Amino acid sequence: MRVDVSAEAGEFVRGRGGKLWVWAAHPRVCCWGTPAYMHAATVPPPGLSGFHPAHSDGLDVWFRAPAGRMPDVLEIGMRGRRHPRVEAYWDGCTFVL
Secondary structure, eight states, X not given: OEEEXXXXXXXXXXXXXXXXXXXXXXXXXXXXXXXXXXXXXXSOOTTOOOOEEEOOTTSEEEEEOGGXXXXXXXXXXXXXXXXXXXXXXXXXXXXXX
C-alpha cells in the first residue's frame, strides 16, 4: 500500500502532533449494502483497536484495514475552509471498494 499525503494535509497533521489514524466504518444507521466510509483523525478514535503503521514520509499514519483488505493507494487530503479537516481516500474514493 502506498500512502500519498498532500502538502496541506501533512502540515495540518504535523501541527497536531504528527500522528494520523485512518479507518473504514459503516454508518451507524444504514441499510443493507451501504459501503464503509473512510475516516481520518489526528487523535485515536475511542473504542477502536487493530491499527497498524503505514509508511509515510514524516508522519505516523496508523491504518485499520477492514477484514485485512488494503487499498493500492491510501490518499490523505484536506477538506473545508472554515473548519478544515483531514480526509482519507481508498484508491481515490471516500468509501471502501
